Amino acid sequence: MDTLLQILFNGLSVGAVYALFALGYTLVFSVLGVINFAQGAVFTLGAYFTYLLIGGAVGANGLLAGLALPFALPFWLALPLAGLAAALVSLLVEAVAFRPLRRRRAEPLLYLITSLGAGVILVNLIQLLMGAEGYSLPADSLGALPVALNLGGAQVRTVQLVLLGVSALVLIGLTLWLEGSRGGKALQAVSEDATTARLLGIDSDGMILLSFAVSGFLAGISGGLVGLSISITGPYFGIGFGLKALGVLVLGGLGSVPGAVLAGLIIGLAEALVPSELSGYKDAVAFAFLFAVLLLRPQGLLGRPQVTKV
Amino acid sequence: MIDPTLLVQMVLGALLGLSVYLPLSGGQLSLATPGFYAIGGYMAALLSTGWPALGGAAPLYPLPSLLLELGLAGALAAAVALAIGGPVLKLRGIYLAIATISLVEILRVLNLNLPFTGGAVGIFAIPQPFSDPAGYLGAALLLLLLVGLLCQRLEGMRFGRAQAAIRDDELAASCMGIDTARVKLTAFVISAVIAALTGVLSAHFLNTWNARQGSFDASITTLAFVVFGGSRSWLGPIAGGLALTAVPELLRPIGDLRLIVYGLVIVVGPVFFPQGLITPELLKGLARWWPWRQREAAP
Amino acid sequence: MQQRPPAEPLLAIEAVSCRFGGLLALDAVSLQVQEGEIFGLIGPNGAGKTTLFNVISGLTPPSGGRVLWRGTPMSRPSPERVNRLGIARTFQNLRLFDSLPVIENVLVGLHHAARQPLAGALLASPAFRRRQAVLRSQAIELLALVDLAELADQTAASLSYGDRRRLEIARALATAPALLLLDEPAAGMNPVEKDDLCALIDRIRAHFALTVLIIEHHVPLMMRLCDRLAVLNFGERIALGTPEQVRHDPAVIEAYLGGQP
Numbered sequence: 017m018d019t020l021l022q023i024l025f026n027g028l029s030v031g032a033v034y035a036l037f038a039l040g041y042t043l044v045f046s047v048l049g050v051i052n053f054a055q056g057a058v059f060t061l062g063a064y065f066t067y068l069l070i071g072g073a074v075g076a077n078g079l080l081a082g083l084a085l086p087f088a089l090p091f092w093l094a095l096p097l098a099g100l101a102a103a104l105v106s107l108l109v110e111a112v113a114f115r116p117l118r119r120r121r122a123e124p125l126l127y128l129i130t131s132l133g134a135g136v137i138l139v140n141l142i143q144l145l146m147g148a149e150g151y152s153l154p155a156d157s158l159g160a161l162p163v164a165l166n167l168g169g170a171q172v173r174t175v176q177l178v179l180l181g182v183s184a185l186v187l188i189g190l191t192l193w194l195e196g197s198r199g200g201k202a203l204q205a206v207s208e209d210a211t212t213a214r215l216l217g218i219d220s221d222g223m224i225l226l227s228f229a230v231s232g233f234l235a236g237i238s239g240g241l242v243g244l245s246i247s248i249t250g251p252y253f254g255i256g257f258g259l260k261a262l263g264v265l266v267l268g269g270l271g272s273v274p275g276a277v278l279a280g281l282i283i284g285l286a287e288a289l290v291p292s293e294l295s296g297y298k299d300a301v302a303f304a305f306l307f308a309v310l311l312l313r314p315q316g317l318l319g320r321p322q323v324t325k326v
Numbered sequence: 327m328i329d330p331t332l333l334v335q336m337v338l339g340a341l342l343g344l345s346v347y348l349p350l351s352g353g354q355l356s357l358a359t360p361g362f363y364a365i366g367g368y369m370a371a372l373l374s375t376g377w378p379a380l381g382g383a384a385p386l387y388p389l390p391s392l393l394l395e396l397g398l399a400g401a402l403a404a405a406v407a408l409a410i411g412g413p414v415l416k417l418r419g420i421y422l423a424i425a426t427i428s429l430v431e432i433l434r435v436l437n438l439n440l441p442f443t444g445g446a447v448g449i450f451a452i453p454q455p456f457s458d459p460a461g462y463l464g465a466a467l468l469l470l471l472l473v474g475l476l477c478q479r480l481e482g483m484r485f486g487r488a489q490a491a492i493r494d495d496e497l498a499a500s501c502m503g504i505d506t507a508r509v510k511l512t513a514f515v516i517s518a519v520i521a522a523l524t525g526v527l528s529a530h531f532l533n534t535w536n537a538r539q540g541s542f543d544a545s546i547t548t549l550a551f552v553v554f555g556g557s558r559s560w561l562g563p564i565a566g567g568l569a570l571t572a573v574p575e576l577l578r579p580i581g582d583l584r585l586i587v588y589g590l591v592i593v594v595g596p597v598f599f600p601q602g603l604i605t606p607e608l609l610k611g612l613a614r615w616w617p618w619r620q621r622e623a624a625p
Numbered sequence: 626m627q628q629r630p631p632a633e634p635l636l637a638i639e640a641v642s643c644r645f646g647g648l649l650a651l652d653a654v655s656l657q658v659q660e661g662e663i664f665g666l667i668g669p670n671g672a673g674k675t676t677l678f679n680v681i682s683g684l685t686p687p688s689g690g691r692v693l694w695r696g697t698p699m700s701r702p703s704p705e706r707v708n709r710l711g712i713a714r715t716f717q718n719l720r721l722f723d724s725l726p727v728i729e730n731v732l733v734g735l736h737h738a739a740r741q742p743l744a745g746a747l748l749a750s751p752a753f754r755r756r757q758a759v760l761r762s763q764a765i766e767l768l769a770l771v772d773l774a775e776l777a778d779q780t781a782a783s784l785s786y787g788d789r790r791r792l793e794i795a796r797a798l799a800t801a802p803a804l805l806l807l808d809e810p811a812a813g814m815n816p817v818e819k820d821d822l823c824a825l826i827d828r829i830r831a832h833f834a835l836t837v838l839i840i841e842h843h844v845p846l847m848m849r850l851c852d853r854l855a856v857l858n859f860g861e862r863i864a865l866g867t868p869e870q871v872r873h874d875p876a877v878i879e880a881y882l883g884g885q886p
């Protein structure tokens with residue numbers, strides 16, 4: 017039986033990753049006002065990149081069957097590199113699925129479709145190259161660290177601590193960057209009022225690219241972390257997570273960073289508290305929560321209500 | 327000659343397209359269609375395999391039983407839509423989309439775990455009312471004809487005008503005396519019924535039914551039917567549903583590449599056809615052609 | 626020369642307040658609009674004029690006070706119910722149904738009276754078609770009144786600014802109101818168009834036996850057009866009376882000239 021402390025840790029670590037992933041959606045949403053449905057596929061890619069970078073070999077089914085990189089990096093290095101690779105892919109998604117529509121000032125509805133299309137392409141590319149099978153990161157990915165630690169009498173999996181620690185680190189870094197740096201402030205300015213920001217000389221196209229890059233990085237890191245903790249179940253692995261992260265995002269309030277963190281932790285904890293007899297229903301927890309909250313508070317937990325001025 | 331099985335799938339796709347289209351033509355981005363589709367399918371699967379009086383053991387499943395299923399599935403979907411529509415339709419834009427996707431996911435998880443829905447495997451050996459695909463094609467086409475006509479008529483009446491007004495400016499519409507909540511709820515309920523009826527036909531046609539039949543990807547795929555076909559006329563989603571259902575099947579010969587190409591089609595389509603295949607201008611052009619063609623036909 | 630006032634004002638605003646966060650957009654405003662008059666509402670930018678329209682039309686719930694229609698308080702007013710009571714409005718920042726043809730914009734409004742048997746409509750019965758034809762000719766009549774009949778089939782978005790303003794008036798008239806709320810109908814018009822608009826407002830008032838409540842910044846126009854005027858400033862009603870009374874009111878001069886001697 018898990019102790020309450022273990023459950024708490026489980027919940028918090030998963031929740032922190034949800035938050036991280038959700039923030040990726042927020043960045044793009046706050047700048048462009050649209051949801052990027054390819055985000056789940058970028059997350060999947062992050063996991064695969066991490067797997068390959070730490071020296072994992074491709075299975076027997078894809079076009080790349082049997083292939084492996086000639087080097088094996090430690091997880092600490094592989095994860096940020098996978099994040100960067102995911103950021104590149106995210107830029108590609110922007111170029112293919114967003115920029116042509118933006119040029120034509122298309123209605124926002126179309127972005128849902130094209131980004132989903134980009135996701136379909138990515139997922140099936142993975143399948144084509146690496147097969148449909150699952151992969152798991154080797155047990156010794158974390159080097160010499162013990163599998164579990166004893167914290168106050170409870171056994172806590174080291175992986176959980178890594179998830180929590182890395183997520184916290186990235187979240188803090190992201191906040192510092194958004195609040196402290198020129199780029200971060202410019203991004204916030206564009207998200208608050210694109211027209212005014214343009215008048216102030218902020219390059220909104222550059223900001224859009226920046227938001228895609230950072231959101232891809234966050235998705236890639238989240239993918240790598242989840243891959244480490246529960247193994248990669250196949251090319252479709254990120255879709256469910258992507259949807260849940262979207263739920264987390266809306267639950268917290270679209271565009272609100274603290275909201276996304278709060279909602280991520282709430283959902284992580286709520287899922288961890290589902291008794292094991294009902295574990296089949298775990299995937300519905302986030303959505304049931306979200307549904308209930310939307311009906312009571314349409315702007316989400318920490319979002320600002322929309323006002324239409326007449 | 328296209329495989330009749332594919333034709334049935336295409337017609338079912340067109341029906342789902344219409345189901346997404348109805349709320350959308352009133353400006354409501356509701357993606358609940360796959361949820362109601364699943365409800366219809368489970369209704370058909372459970373009734374026809376679990377209630378011997380309906381005649382599931384007969385070599386051909388009796389048509390009256392099929393009609394009964396359609397009636398019950400439509401009624402259940404309407405009841406669910408009425409119950410949740412009031413609060414859900416207060417949400418706008420992307421919030422409505424996400425709430426309805428949540429609903430679809432909740433239903434999917436329930437279907438996967440409830441004791442009577444057959445778990446991940448689902449329900450199989452669903453009895454067949456028709457002995458060959460042509461029978462299904464007939465039934466599906468009949469349904470499509472009825473639903474298409476309904477949509478066409480709705481557009482010409484008070485309800486359709488109200489929908490168009492709400493799509494353009496909901497607040498102004500309410501100031502013109504339109505009961506916007508009621509109009510939106512009506513569209514939502516009709517949309518749910520269409521999806522459920524399609525689910526009933528689909529369950530029999532596929533012979534098995536499981537939780538994968540109503541999932542999040544389906545939400546966006548059915549939306550793609552409408553966007554791709556054109557969201558300004560009821561002919562749009564029909565065209566989009568037919569085309570986008572056919573594409574992955576017709577691409578089967580290229581094997582593993584087919585879904586990649588399908589993805590490309592979805593990415594590129596909206597760029598070149600931002601209004602979809604069937605645009606108001608196209609329809610106007612056709613309308614100009616129409617009487618001329620008739621005159622030509624008459625000697 | 627004050628006549629004996631009718632027993633009951635058409636619209637009575639009683640101590641209506643409206644607060645947005647720390648801002649008191651309306652501060653216990655009271656006024657009464659009598660049947661048949663053209664009542665003007667003037668005041669500097671941000672005075673709360675549009676907010677008062679929003680309260681009347683059921684878009685913004687007041688934080689205090691009440692609105693009476695023909696002597697009865699409006700209970701839980703929603704925009705559609707207010708419209709069905711007989712109050713129609715236009716918007717300061719034009720809100721037409723842009724993607725629809727001009728005539729459809731008006732037809733949307735005409736539907737208040739167009740309830741019909743569902744079966745007939747679905748089957749396109751002859752009665753239904755006759756009724757549709759009648760509605761269309763009514764719509765054309767309304768459009769002719771505002772000089773837009775020729776443009777009936779263009780989309781609303783394609784109209785010029787002044788045409789759009791008049792289309793909004795026609796659309797509001799289509800709902801057969803007893804009281805018409807006009808929010809800056811002359812904004813963005815040139816002097817000639819403004820004069821035409823004045824004539825139009827007079828014409829429709831006579832034609833439909835309307836009462837009009839109008840917001841407009843152009844004070845000379847208002848002085849000419851209105852039977853009575855109220856002046857709002859920072860959410861307070863600082864003056865009320867005939868154009869002549871208002872013109873000489875010290876509070877109004879103060880508000881408009883910003884306290885200069």
Ligand SMILES: Nc1ncnc2c1ncn2[C@@H]1O[C@H](COP(=O)(O)OP(=O)(O)OP(=O)(O)O)[C@@H](O)[C@H]1O
Binds near residue numbers: 676
């Ligand atoms: N929904 C709202 N939320 C917050 N503040 C609002 C809202 N609507 C109006 N206000 C504020 O209330 C005040 C009154 O606004 P209102 O639009 O009624 O002024 P107005 O008299 O119509 O001005 P104008 O002549 O510029 O149209 C303004 O300060 C405005 O910013």
Ligand SMILES: [Mg+2]
Binds near residue numbers: 674675676717
């Ligand atoms: Mg105003």
